Amino acid sequence: MSLLVIGSVAFDAIDTPFGSTGKIVGGAASYIALATSLLYDRVGLVAVVGEDFDFEFIETLKSRGVDTSGLQVKQGEKSFFWHGKYHMDMNSRDTLVTELNVLGTFDPLIPEHLRKPDYVMLGNLSPEVQIKTLERLEHRPKLVMMDTMNFWMDIALPQLQQVLKMVDVLTINDEEARQLSGEHSLVKAARIIQAMGPSTVIIKKGEHGALLFGEGQIFFCPALPLEDVFDPTGAGDTFAGGFAGYIASTGSTSFEAMKKGILFGSCLASFCVEKFGTERIAGITMEDVNTRLKEFHKLIHLD
C-alpha cells in the first residue's frame, strides 16, 4: 500500500487581525503531506519548487517518512507565492498577490517507484495537471481523492469536469459545491456533483463542520469549537490530508471508514488553525491527536 500526494508546495504570506507572517512555507501539498504522514508511513510527494524554497521544510517531510523523490527543484526559478489578508471574522479573505512562478509550467513527473499507488490525493492544482498525474499511473488506484477550488470552476470548468470523472472522492467547500452544482441546498448539490463522477462528496463548511455524502447516506462531523482561530490557511488541505491518511492507514474505503476519516480530518484541521501556516500541524504528535479525538467524541456523543 502507498499514498501518492500531489499539489502545490509553495510560499505564503499571511495577514490576519493578529499579525502578519513574512514568507513562510505553504501550499496544499505541504499541509496534506504533513497531515498524512502523521497517520500513515508510506506517503510519496510529487510537487515543484524554485531554488528559493525553504529546503529545511523538505528535510522535515523526509524526517516524517515522506518520500520526496518526486519533488522537482527548478534552478533559476522561483516558488509559487500567495499573499492573503483575512478580515476580522477570519471567514473571508482577500488575495493580495499571486505569483505562479514554477507552478505555471508544472509537469508532474512521477518517479517510477511511485507510479503504482493504492491511494492518490490530488491537492488543489490545475485540473490539467491532476489529469496528467492520473494518466501517468501504471494502474487505477484503489481510491482517488481530490480537492479543488472555485478558481478552476471560473477558468477551467471543462477540464475540471474531465478530472471529476476520474475521481472517487471530492473534497470541496460549501460555496464551491454551490457554484459547481448550481444548487443552494447542499443535499441537492452533493447529488449533482456525485453525478459528475465522484461517488463520495465531502463538503467542508469550515467552522461549521463537514458533511460526507456516499452510498445514499449522510454523515456529519462538527468542527471543534475553539477559543481562537489564529490562521485558517491550510485548514481545508489539512482536513483532506487527515482524511486521506486515515483511509490509507486502514486500507478500507467503506462508508464507515470514511466517517472516521472526516473525524480525523476535522481533528487535524482543528490544530492547523491554532498557529500561523504549517507550524502547529508540523509540531503535533499522535498523542495530541488522540487527546483531541476524545474531545470530538465528547462533543457529539449521545447515549
Added chain:
Amino acid sequence: MSLLVIGSVAFDAIDTPFGSTGKIVGGAASYIALATSLLYDRVGLVAVVGEDFDFEFIETLKSRGVDTSGLQVKQGEKSFFWHGKYHMDMNSRDTLVTELNVLGTFDPLIPEHLRKPDYVMLGNLSPEVQIKTLERLEHRPKLVMMDTMNFWMDIALPQLQQVLKMVDVLTINDEEARQLSGEHSLVKAARIIQAMGPSTVIIKKGEHGALLFGEGQIFFCPALPLEDVFDPTGAGDTFAGGFAGYIASTGSTSFEAMKKGILFGSCLASFCVEKFGTERIAGITMEDVNTRLKEFHKLIHLD
C-alpha cells in the same frame, strides 16, 4: 410538574422565493406551545391577542392539551402583526411591517393555577414582560428557560441584563450571542453570557446546528441537512419549544438531559421549515418525530 409558556401569539405574513402567505398564525409562543405539547401534557400558555385573531388556532392548542386560560383576548384591538420577506438564500430576511398592537401594552396576567410551574419557557418578548412573569410566580421554578433576540439588545439592554440574572437556560442565535457578549468566538461568547446569569447557554446556528454550553462541557447537535428549506419562520422558537418540552417531560435538568433536549429541538425545527408557518409542526405526530430522530442518530453516529 407543569410547564408555563409565555410569548407572542400573533399574525405573520411571509414572503419567500417560493411564494407568499396571507395573514397566518405566528408568534414565538404559538410555535413553542405546539412543540412542547407534542412532548409534554401539562403546558400552560400566557399570551395576548386581539379580537381579530384566528381562534381556530386556540382550539388546536386546546385539543393538544394546552391550558389556554392565560390567553387574554382584547376586544376592539388587533393582534401583533409581522410581515417579513426572505432573501434567495433563506438565511437572511427583511422586516417589511411590524405592528405591535396588543403586544405594546401586554400585562402578563397569570391565572392562579398556573403560578406554580416547575418549568418556565419565556419566549421572545420584551424583557420587562419576561421579568414581570417571573415576579408573579409563587415560587422559583426548577428551571427557567428564555429566548430573546437582537431587537431587545438594541433598545432594552439594561432590562435584558436584569432578566438574564433570573434565568437558567438562554437560547440565542450565533449573531445575537456575538452582539450580547462582544466576542466573535462562540466559546468565549458563551462563557461571557454564562457570567451574566444563565448557567446553560444554547447557541442556535440555524442550518449549522446548535451548541450547548453547561457544566464546563460543550455538546453539538447538527441541523438535519434538508433538500429544501421552505420557510425558516419559527424554527428557532420550535427548537426552544422542543428543548423545553423534552426537559419538562423527563423531569431532569442534567447536562445529559439537555443534550437530548437540543436533539429534540433540532428534530422539531427540521419539520417546522418544511411548510409555511405553523402548518407542518401542527401536523406531525410522535411517530414522525421518532422516525426523524433515527435520521439524526444516523447522521452523527460513530462506532
